[in-house]
Amino acid sequence: MAGTRLSIRIDLENGDRIGPGKIALLEAIRSTGSISAAARTLDMSYRRAWLLVEEINHALREPAVAAETGGLHGGGAVVTPAGEQLVGLYRTIESDARTAAGGEFRAIGKLVRPDAAGAKSQE
Numbered sequence: 001m002a003g004t005r006l007s008i009r010i011d012l013e014n015g016d017r018i019g020p021g022k023i024a025l026l027e028a029i030r031s032t033g034s035i036s037a038a039a040r041t042l043d044m045s046y047r048r049a050w051l052l053v054e055e056i057n058h059a060l061r062e063p064a065v066a067a068e069t070g071g072l073h074g075g076g077a078v079v080t081p082a083g084e085q086l087v088g089l090y091r092t093i094e095s096d097a098r099t100a101a102g103g104e105f106r107a108i109g110k111l112v113r114p115d116a117a118g119a120k121s122q123e
Contacts, residue, residue, distance in 0.1 A: 004105050006098050016059035023090050025052050026083050029065055034076040060086065
């Protein structure tokens with residue numbers, strides 16, 4: 001078992017949401033250079049990845065992902081400076097929250113039954 005972890009979803013003023021899945025997608029696009037390769041990395045359909053990119057781009061004033069044309073192997077996708085800033089801010093929020101709540105995480109860990117995961121999978 002991976003232990004207790006923190007998952008943060010940010011509900012934006014405009015009604016959109018940014019959470020761990022969208023941030024992971026942006027990071028995968030950054031490392032692979034394409035939406036389709038990022039989707040494969042995350043075991044996600046291309047359509048789902050494309051829809052999430054559209055949601056992210058719609059939520060921000062400037063797009064987080066832009067199409068990249070040409071090149072030796074054709075086009076791809078690039079995470080824009082706005083997308084990079086979003087990823088950085090999200091990861092900072094996540095890290096700060098984890099640090100601030102360290103004692104509470106340890107306290108929750110002491111409340112959790114060690115075999116809770118095993119009992120759940122047997123239900």
